[in-house]
Amino acid sequence: MPTDLEQTAQEIHSTPVSFPATDGYTLSGVEYRPNSAAKANIIISSATGVPQQFYRRFAEYAAKLGYQVLTFDYRGIGRSAPSKLKGFKMSYLDWGRYDLSGAIAYMQQHGQETFLVGHSYGGQALGLTSNHDQIRAMYCFGTGAGWHGYMPFKEKMKVHVMWNIVFPPMVAIKGYLPWSKLNMGADLPVDVYKQWRRWCKNPTYFFADPELSELTQQYAAVQTPIYAVAALDDDWALPNSRHAFMQHYAQASMHYINIEAQDYGLKQIGHMGYFRKGAEPLWQEVIGRFDELLVA
Structure with a gap:
C-alpha cells in the first residue's frame, strides 16, 4: 500500500545549473523541481568525495513530494573540479564556508523556506556557513568526528592502514588523493586529504586545531534545529562519534536519532546506505518532518 506521502507524488523536472560560491568560485549543480509550485527548498550537502549524482534518488523522491531540491558538487569534486586536480589549492573548510554558503544564497532566490539534508561532512558544513540562519532545519546522516578511536576494532585497523600505509604513497605520486582508484569516491584535492588526515587524529576533530580556535564559537x-541520524551499523559515525562533533552546535535544538537497518526493511545501512536505493522509508521520515515544520 502506498503511503499518504507517496500518493501525492507528481512528475518532476531536473535541470543542470551553475552558481557562484560566496568567494566567486563557480559550482555545478542540478535542480529537481515538481510540476506545481514547490512548498519549500531542500539543499543536499554531500559527504567528502561523494559526487552529487549519488543523491539523485533522494532528490527525485523529495521533488515528487513537492520540494525543489538542489544537489551540487563542492569545488575540486565531480563537475566542480578543475581539469587537472594536481596543484589545485583550497581548504577543506571552503566547502562549508563558501560553497554551501553559496548554495544557500542561490536557493534563497526562490523565496521559500530552505531545509538542509547533510551527509557526513555535509552535516559538519552548516556550522561553517555565513548564512546558517537561513536554514529552517537540518536533517543529517552519518555526521561524526572522524577519529578512528570511535570505530569498532576492525574498522579502526582498516582506517589506520589506509591513512598511514595506502594513501601517502598514492598522494606523493599523483599530487592528490586518487580515491576513485579504490572505488571510494571522487578524487580529493591534496589539501583536503592533508587536513582531513590531521584532524582525524584527534577525538574532537578540527575543534582541537590551534589554528581554528574560532570554530568553537x-x-x-548556530540555532538551526538539527535532526542528527546515526545508523547503528555505520562504523564511521556511531553515536559516540556523532555526539563528539554535534555537541559543538551548542545552541541548536538537537534531536539525536539512532536507527537500525531492519527497522527500514534493509539488510544494512552503513555509512552510505542512507541514500541508496531501498532507503525510501527513511526518506519518508525526513520529508514528513519537513512537512510538519512547514505548518508548525
Missing part, C-alpha cells in the same frame, strides 16, 4: 552560534 562559530558553531555555538
Whole structure:
C-alpha cells in the first residue's frame, strides 16, 4: 500500500545549473523541481568525495513530494573540479564556508523556506556557513568526528592502514588523493586529504586545531534545529562519534536519532546506505518532518 506521502507524488523536472560560491568560485549543480509550485527548498550537502549524482534518488523522491531540491558538487569534486586536480589549492573548510554558503544564497532566490539534508561532512558544513540562519532545519546522516578511536576494532585497523600505509604513497605520486582508484569516491584535492588526515587524529576533530580556535564559537552560534541520524551499523559515525562533533552546535535544538537497518526493511545501512536505493522509508521520515515544520 502506498503511503499518504507517496500518493501525492507528481512528475518532476531536473535541470543542470551553475552558481557562484560566496568567494566567486563557480559550482555545478542540478535542480529537481515538481510540476506545481514547490512548498519549500531542500539543499543536499554531500559527504567528502561523494559526487552529487549519488543523491539523485533522494532528490527525485523529495521533488515528487513537492520540494525543489538542489544537489551540487563542492569545488575540486565531480563537475566542480578543475581539469587537472594536481596543484589545485583550497581548504577543506571552503566547502562549508563558501560553497554551501553559496548554495544557500542561490536557493534563497526562490523565496521559500530552505531545509538542509547533510551527509557526513555535509552535516559538519552548516556550522561553517555565513548564512546558517537561513536554514529552517537540518536533517543529517552519518555526521561524526572522524577519529578512528570511535570505530569498532576492525574498522579502526582498516582506517589506520589506509591513512598511514595506502594513501601517502598514492598522494606523493599523483599530487592528490586518487580515491576513485579504490572505488571510494571522487578524487580529493591534496589539501583536503592533508587536513582531513590531521584532524582525524584527534577525538574532537578540527575543534582541537590551534589554528581554528574560532570554530568553537562559530558553531555555538548556530540555532538551526538539527535532526542528527546515526545508523547503528555505520562504523564511521556511531553515536559516540556523532555526539563528539554535534555537541559543538551548542545552541541548536538537537534531536539525536539512532536507527537500525531492519527497522527500514534493509539488510544494512552503513555509512552510505542512507541514500541508496531501498532507503525510501527513511526518506519518508525526513520529508514528513519537513512537512510538519512547514505548518508548525
